[in-house]
Amino acid sequence: MKKRLLAYIALLGTLVFSQCRQLDLEPKGIMGEPELFGTEYGVKMYFTGLYNWLPIEDFQYYANDGYRRNDWATEKNSQGAMSGEYFNTWISVDNDGFGYWPYDRIREVNNFIQSFPNYKDKFPDETFNKLLGEAHFLRAYFYFGMAKRYGGVPIVTEVQNPLAGPEVLNVSRNTEYDTWKFIHDDLQFAIDNMSDDTKETGRANKYVAAALMSRAMLYAGSVAKYTESLGFKATELATQQGLAGMEPSQANEFFEYAVAAGKVVETGPFSLYNKHADKATNFASLFLDASSPETIFVKEYNRNSPRGNALQHNYDALMSPAPDMSSFVGAESFVPLDFMELYDMPAYTNPDGTPVRFDNRGDIRDGMEPRARGTMYLDGDELRGKTFSIQRGIYRTFDGVATDIQRGVNSAPINSNGNRILGGKGWTTEINGVTYTITGAHGNFEDQGGENNAFGSAFIRKYINPDMPTADVRDWRSDQSWVVFRLGEVYLNTAEALYELGQREEAFDYIAKIRERAGAKVVRPAIDMTMTNIGSINKANYTYSLEKSLQFIRDERQRELYAENHWWWDIRRWRTADQILNNFRQRLLSCYYVADEGKYIYLDEDNRFNRQWNASKSCYYEPIPWGEIGKNNNLLPQNPLY
């Protein structure tokens, strides 16, 4: 027995050792450079990982915590919640950001750009150029994600050897001007080399590169023009050295790039979405229709893909009220009056100051701009077989003017002595023998927190998918695509850049197209060159003056792009964030039933929780991540005010 065992061990030993000679083989399960860079399909696989990590602020973006968070609560931490666009969970502006520093991805792109020419003979010229152009598009996108946060960053175009010494690896920052120019050059290369084939959804082509160019160059132009107004130059080394900030004289160059990029997009097969006769439905549908000719580039989601890949989202479950229209936590984002009144609105206060009497709560929708109704759900609108029902309370009698409510405080005489009745969910009250439910079915409840409790009068409609049955509206069940670029935005970019360049009429040609599709009452307002320093939201006092028509273009942007994660970046590049979010206490439009008249009124009130949004001037540049500075002192000086 013992002998046999020994024999076995000896045999096994020989086998093991004899095998060793052949262990030095290329593993079959791992693809190397020839497989990936030598075929078109291989390159596509290589790029897929990069597309996944593009800095796109979509459904999965946490304003203070990064991309692809893969967390069910993303909508509570959205950029709109952080910047006062929604009345929502109170997230404040965190200037420190989340240390976005995607040099790992940039290295992957650089690796491709460096090695791909070795495989040139394996491709027709056109395919080779297309793929090389796509790599430049991807690299520009990552740099855009950093430039808008930090200003100037190190431009790394080579695959660094990790064993090279600190004199090679410790790169310095480039100026902000050079960084934006680098983004321009990469995108210009992409536009010149990529194909105009738009068939492949979710993948870039020359028009996508042009759309990114349009957005990025407008950002750069605004930074150049308005950074001076911040007064950083007196004390801040980073601004003095051109790392954070540019000169006003450099603005026009970038505005011209933005206009040129917009013209490239216009040569493509795109048009404003106009498939439905009803303009409100039309506007809401443009975000959901996969065949929309307005869409230039989407980030796709798929609910059937494996969990954990951040390829599903929770938008419907967290933007619609539970339990009627969502089977999950439910809605917590509402439209403040400040943003509602950017649109055409029906009068809710008479010239004599008294509130207008409405027969039905839903009558507030009459005379409202169709685009506004495509952006939000109001009382009387239907979703998933239920009707929105929103009311804050009851006045026994309302004998006075709207301002008598003193912004809604309990101590106002008209709100005292039981004249104004507020209540919790399902509470009733009896007045002269008649029983009334105090609130609507979807708010505003005094006994509830923020969830499923309509503060103000509107829920978000944009991007909501009405075709999902309520039972299915749960976590990780939504998979509508995020529209990254659409023609509407490019028109607005072009309009703003043109206006900044002094081409006012041409700018309003684009505004008129947008407003016509929106169903606005005045499609083309007259140009007003009066200077003002007062903005629309929060009546902000800007630190510089601008023509009223330029302010109109800025407002048009917000009307069109509300809830599409542009607002924060816009008020940042305009350098108005610290003034707009200066004690920005959102106002809410509240509906009341007037019992002795049997009518409804709408009143302008302060938000009940005294939520206020504030931003300081340090919000315009995030600090270069301190950990990176610890590794590489050449990244100093740090950005302004840190």
Next chain:
Amino acid sequence: MKKLIIYSILGVMLLSVTSCYKADNWDAPSVRVHGRVIDSYTGENLLSSQNDWSIRIWERSWTASEPTNQNLPVKQDGSYNNSKLFAGTYDMLPYGGPFWPVTDTVKNVAFNGTTEQDFTVTPYLQLLDFETRLEGTNLFMSCRLKAPIRTGLPNLVEVKPFLSLTTFCGAGANSNIDIGEYSNKRIQINKSWQDEVGDSETSNVYTIGPLPVKAGYTYYVRLGANVNDANRKYNYTEIVRVDVP
């Protein structure tokens, strides 16, 4: 048996705690630096708010890499104090406050034992003739602005009321009552001194109110005004105690 288990568990726990103890080979930071920030116009301490801005220090005796700044917050009375610093030589600079930028960093101050270092700064604005007035439960506050240096003065931003129920009052104070009823009453100017005031060194009186206050409470109140420099911090009036009958 049970006892044995309990004792051995106790013993293991005791060991696991005591094993953590090891004397640090580096003394705890114990050096103190303190001083005043002096208003060059009055010679008194600069009227400040808790936590509004800081003295920046850089430790120059650390040479292994470029030191990043530490911040010593300036207190409401215009003084600063930190007694938990490591000994060494430091550069010091009053930074980000409501005064004309200080460009000469004080270099190579030796922190050793107790160091006293005062700074003199030139405020952008002075708030003069501060008065408070109660009408029932409505408070009114007024002051005038004075800008001794007007060349290169950034635009005026606003005059803002600050109310508190503790003696700490100002933008940085935690006890500042931050409600719309008060902040909406601030006077937003956003004009240059020339456009708002003209050639004069001193402005007309700004009156802010009515600010609703509660009967029977004691408030500590002041006004602040700021200019549009990079930091937009406030120059303040002194703090006045208001007893609402």
